[in-house]
Amino acid sequence: MSSALPQVREILASVRLDPVRYAIRDLAVLAEDMARQGKEILPLNIGDPVLFDFCTPPHLIEAAAQAMRDGHNGYAPSPGVGVAIEAIRANAEEEGLRNIQSIFITEGVSEAVDICLTALLGPDDNLLTPSPEYPLYSAILAKLGIQKKSYRLDEANNWEPDIEHMASRVNKNTRGLVLINPNNPTGAVYSRSTLERIAEIARRHNLVIFTDEIYEKLVLDSESHIPIATLAPDVAVVTLNGLSKACLAPGWRVGWGIVSGDAAAVRPYVEGIHKLLRARLCANHPLQYAIPAALQGPDEYLHEAVRKLRTRRDLVTAWAKKTPGVSCVPPKAAFYAFPRLDIEEDDETFVKGLLKEKNVLVVHGSGFDQPPPYRHIRIVFLPREDILQDALNRIAAYLRERAP
Numbered sequence: 001m002s003s004a005l006p007q008v009r010e011i012l013a014s015v016r017l018d019p020v021r022y023a024i025r026d027l028a029v030l031a032e033d034m035a036r037q038g039k040e041i042l043p044l045n046i047g048d049p050v051l052f053d054f055c056t057p058p059h060l061i062e063a064a065a066q067a068m069r070d071g072h073n074g075y076a077p078s079p080g081v082g083v084a085i086e087a088i089r090a091n092a093e094e095e096g097l098r099n100i101q102s103i104f105i106t107e108g109v110s111e112a113v114d115i116c117l118t119a120l121l122g123p124d125d126n127l128l129t130p131s132p133e134y135p136l137y138s139a140i141l142a143k144l145g146i147q148k149k150s151y152r153l154d155e156a157n158n159w160e161p162d163i164e165h166m167a168s169r170v171n172k173n174t175r176g177l178v179l180i181n182p183n184n185p186t187g188a189v190y191s192r193s194t195l196e197r198i199a200e201i202a203r204r205h206n207l208v209i210f211t212d213e214i215y216e217k218l219v220l221d222s223e224s225h226i227p228i229a230t231l232a233p234d235v236a237v238v239t240l241n242g243l244s245k246a247c248l249a250p251g252w253r254v255g256w257g258i259v260s261g262d263a264a265a266v267r268p269y270v271e272g273i274h275k276l277l278r279a280r281l282c283a284n285h286p287l288q289y290a291i292p293a294a295l296q297g298p299d300e301y302l303h304e305a306v307r308k309l310r311t312r313r314d315l316v317t318a319w320a321k322k323t324p325g326v327s328c329v330p331p332k333a334a335f336y337a338f339p340r341l342d343i344e345e346d347d348e349t350f351v352k353g354l355l356k357e358k359n360v361l362v363v364h365g366s367g368f369d370q371p372p373p374y375r376h377i378r379i380v381f382l383p384r385e386d387i388l389q390d391a392l393n394r395i396a397a398y399l400r401e402r403a404p
Helices: 023-036 058-069 082-095 108-120 136-144 163-168 192-205 263-279 286-296 300-322 347-358 385-402
Strands: 100-107 126-131 147-154 174-180 208-212 237-242 254-260 377-380
Touching: 023 347, 058 286, 082 100, 082 254, 082 286, 100 108, 100 263, 108 136, 108 208, 108 237, 108 254, 108 263, 126 136, 136 147, 147 163, 163 192, 174 192, 192 208, 254 263, 254 286, 300 385, 347 377, 347 385
Parallel strands: 126 147, 126 174, 174 208, 208 237
Antiparallel strands: 100 254, 237 254
């Protein structure tokens, strides 16, 4: 009898995953290798406030802990627990949302996006997504085998969507469009007129608007954030939000979706969403009890967070103005800046070189589907001012060293 071992045959991953990229985490793998070699990395790559000097509010922690002590540790109803859903509804109605047809709680906004896109899109459909975009949407579309059609965000117009380009991208197979407002990675906040024109495109073509508003409470200037659903109560809108950013609890993975629009029009789609919600059982049960505390409790922590972010945003924009080879539309919300660099190499090569030579980790603009020939980087301005200034000085030094 032969003792030879059978030949190993690889088990290949699905070809649908070939286009899946998530630059924010992919670059972190390289940084982790350097950290294991004893290098101290200055991280400006990931939007996690609690990695820096921001703390989850104690009243949210107590609400979740009390829920555990009260025995809310089994499965929850698939859409979510009643008190949390009612808190979301009250908050939405206070903001001006009408025609609310469904509210459901998910494991972060990421799961909400996955469920909502899966419930809507079929093999021949397509979805409009922004460029630059948050890469979650492309990853989910790749997993589903759905065509993505990008529309431009206009840097010359404060990164507002290019409405004419958006309208030109719609065809008979387009089912919806994605808005990220306030925007990641640019920090833009969209104007009322822009939102009204987008709503009209959706109305004309019977599209679902997926509006990611996770940064709505982190507006840094006098501009106010306007939920697009408040401007178009007749249009099918899925408003996405959660506890990750403004409530400083990203690791809790608590998100939600609000479906609004004409009841008869959205009913079949809502039924599809709820079918998928039931199939995955439920979101984290006890942490849902932090939602009423977050939406109805004290918010002094939020004012302090916005104050710190405004100071750090101003530091980045001042740096961009005085640094040769850098230009930056000042971000109006969130904690991201998206400066353009005057460099000869592609932006991914630049950020990898910056990491290896200066130990500063940022994300390249092409990782957010920003097409060539543009060269951008996303800077997270969450760190304390001294750390942030050190990192910015190193970026400027790296640019000087590579200047022609």
